[in-house]
Structure formats: C-alpha cells, structure tokens
Amino acid sequence: MSRKNQTLGEFIIENQAEFQYSSGELSRLINSIRLAAKVVNHEVNKAGLVDIVGAAGETNIQGEDQQKLDVMANDTFIRTLTNRNILCGIASEENDDFISLEGQNGDNNNKYILLMDPLDGSSNIDVNVSVGTIFSIYRRVTPPGTPVTIEDFLQPGREQVAAGYIVYGTSTMIVYTTGHGVNGFTLNPAIGTFYLSHPNMQFPEMGNIYSVNEGNYVQFPDGVKKYIKYCQEEAEGRPYTSRYIGSLVSDIHRNMIKGGIYMYPKSSKATNGKLRLLYECNPMAFIAEQAGGKASDGYTRILDLKPTELHERVPFFCGSRLMVEKAESFMNND
Numbered sequence: 001m002s003r004k005n006q007t008l009g010e011f012i013i014e015n016q017a018e019f020q021y022s023s024g025e026l027s028r029l030i031n032s033i034r035l036a037a038k039v040v041n042h043e044v045n046k047a048g049l050v051d052i053v054g055a056a057g058e059t060n061i062q063g064e065d066q067q068k069l070d071v072m073a074n075d076t077f078i079r080t081l082t083n084r085n086i087l088c089g090i091a092s093e094e095n096d097d098f099i100s101l102e103g104q105n106g107d108n109n110n111k112y113i114l115l116m117d118p119l120d121g122s123s124n125i126d127v128n129v130s131v132g133t134i135f136s137i138y139r140r141v142t143p144p145g146t147p148v149t150i151e152d153f154l155q156p157g158r159e160q161v162a163a164g165y166i167v168y169g170t171s172t173m174i175v176y177t178t179g180h181g182v183n184g185f186t187l188n189p190a191i192g193t194f195y196l197s198h199p200n201m202q203f204p205e206m207g208n209i210y211s212v213n214e215g216n217y218v219q220f221p222d223g224v225k226k227y228i229k230y231c232q233e234e235a236e237g238r239p240y241t242s243r244y245i246g247s248l249v250s251d252i253h254r255n256m257i258k259g260g261i262y263m264y265p266k267s268s269k270a271t272n273g274k275l276r277l278l279y280e281c282n283p284m285a286f287i288a289e290q291a292g293g294k295a296s297d298g299y300t301r302i303l304d305l306k307p308t309e310l311h312e313r314v315p316f317f318c319g320s321r322l323m324v325e326k327a328e329s330f331m332n333n334d
C-alpha cells in the first residue's frame with residue numbers, strides 16, 4: 001500500500017509484483033534512473049556557479065574538462081544504465097543513432113530498451129528556469145540474444161511498459177508510471193532520498209490554463225488559431241490563463257497538477273512541430289493517459305502513431321481530457 005513519506009526505493013520494492021513477467025529488472029532499471037537523476041540534479045544545481053567552477057569547454061580546477069550540462073546528463077544516464085546489465089539498447093536525443101548494448105559474448109539477453117531526452121529545455125539553464133529528463137521504456141521485439149535493431153525502438157507508444165520524467169525545479173521530482181497510475185516523488189536534497197509526495201496523480205478533466213508559444217501564432221494552422229481565440233474569449237469560464245515556460249516537463253507537470261492544455265502544433269515553418277515522438281511525446285502521453293488526461297497530434301491518439309524514424313517530430317496536444325477534445329474539434333472542423 002503506497003503512502004506518503006514512503007521512499008522511492010520502498011515503493012519500487014512494494015510494487016514490483018505489479019509488473020507482468022516481472023523478474024525484478026524493471027525495478028532495477030527504475031532504481032538506476034533514480035541514481036542518475038540524483039547525479040544530474042547535483043550538476044544542474046551547480047549551474048549558477050559556472051563563473052566560479054568554470055563554463056563548458058573550459059578546464060576546471062582539478063584539470064578536468066567541463067562538459068555542457070546536456071552532454072553531461074546524457075553521459076550520466078548512459079553510464080548508469082549500461083553498467084547494470086538490464087538494457088539491450090538506448091536511444092537519446094543527444095545521439096544520432098541508437099546504442100546497441102552487447103554482452104560479453106557479443107550477444108545480449110536483456111529484454112528492455114530505453115529512449116530518453118536527458119536534459120530537455122536545456123537552453124533554460126542559463127536563466128535559472130527548470131529543466132527535465134524524459135524517459136520511455138519498452139520490451140524489445142527482436143529475439144533476446146541478437147543485436148537490437150531499429151524495430152525495437154520504432155514501437156507505437158501504447159507498447160510502453162514504463163515512462164517518466166524528472167523535473168529539476170524548485171524541488172526535484174521523479175514522476176513515473178508503469179501502467180498502474182502515476183506517482184510523484186520529491187527529492188530531499190539534504191539526505192539524497194526521494195519520497196512519495198504525489199501519490200496517484202490525476203490530470204483534472206478540465207482546467208483553465210493554455211500553454212503554447214504564441215509567438216508562432218501567424219504560422220499556426222487555422223484550427224489552432226481558432227482554438228487559441230476560443231481560449232481567449234469571454235464566455236463560460238473563459239478567458240483561460242496563458243502559462244508557457246518553454247520547458248516541456250515543467251509545463252506538463254504544472255498542467256497535470258492545476259489542469260490545462262499544452263500545445264506544440266505544426267506551423268508553416270515547422271511542418272511537424274518541434275517535439276520528438278519517441279522520447280518527448282510518447283512518454284508524456286503515456287503519463288497523461290495514466291493520470292486520466294489525453295494526448296493527441298490534433299487528430300490521432302499519440303500512443304497509436306506508428307513511428308518511422310528515431311528522431312521524428314509530431315504536433316503535440318496534451319493535457320486535461322476535455323480541453324484536448326475541444327482543441328481536436330477545432331482541428332477537425334477546419
């Protein structure tokens with residue numbers, strides 16, 4: 001039985017039985033994500049001291065090269081996850097191609113693959129705005145013992161076995177799902193422990209926040225323009241409030257707690273929007289649905305899209321169910 005004050009470690013052990021075919025690997029995987037998150041959190045929190053400890057590209061006082069934080073986050077997650085012999089492949093926003101993890105004999109009997117955006121919104125670091133890590137986990141489709149192939153990574157989002165994000169914010173949180181609801185854990189930085197702070201998170205069915213980069217307004221499709229005007233109309237609980245941090249994890253996290261819709265539509269400049277299907281939209285869509293929310297590309301459920309490329313982009317509408325449905329109705333009538 002989950003309870004507040006439970007640590008993430010305790011929660012993982014107690015809930016292990018929920019995973020179908022569980023042999024403890026998925027639990028160990030979540031555990032290693034927890035560990036990498038603490039390391040990245042420590043580095044992100046030092047970012048403001050950059051003038052003192054040295055900027056990226058410089059050499060620090062110990063003579064070590066300073067890395068850019070997104071490269072550091074990528075390396076930290078990859079190193080932590082590969083050392084534990086749980087995964088057979090990793091794909092990252094930071095790497096052009098997926099990484100095949102081979103065992104000692106050149107084969108690999110591990111059954112999970114992971115996709116991630118190790119530090120989303122990293123342009124916000126310079127101005128002390130929250131950033132995040134997003135991850136998505138699948139069971140491989142090719143036979144164990146053979147090298148992973150692109151097919152293992154190009155699965156529709158509905159096949160995810162787990163997904164989550166870490167927000168490095170005013171406090172650092174891990175929010176994740178294994179398909180049995182969504183739980184959020186807050187880091188106590190003094191002792192380095194995550195505690196269950198947000199059990200069974202729920203997207204309010206309806207909210208009053210809309211989040212979109214309105215600077216792109218003139219380039220949006222007509223359906224999106226009309227929906228934005230609808231949000232701004234004075235009628236029936238509207239106008240809504242506009243809130244856009246420009247950091248996906250923080251924008252979705254806030255909307256899940258308060259109720260709202262996040263949109264990154266296509267535009268005349270970016271014909272598929274900006275966000276990546278495999279390691280930004282799919283994991284967020286899985287979390288949103290598990291919390292009672294909804295995610296679509298404006299017409300189709302995100303989790304039903306069949307990916308064709310590792311880094312493909314897709315328009316994204318995610319949030320409170322009734323708000324996403326309303327946005328879809330404007331798209332469909334256009």
Ligand code: AHM
Nearest residue numbers: 119120121122123213246247248249
């Ligand atoms: P990134 O992966 O290069 O960091 O970009 C993703 C980020 C999201 O966090 C955010 O929602 C979006 O880009 C903001 O984009 P824009 O500045 O175009 O509004």
Ligand code: MG
Nearest residue numbers: 093117120121
């Ligand atoms: Mg990103």
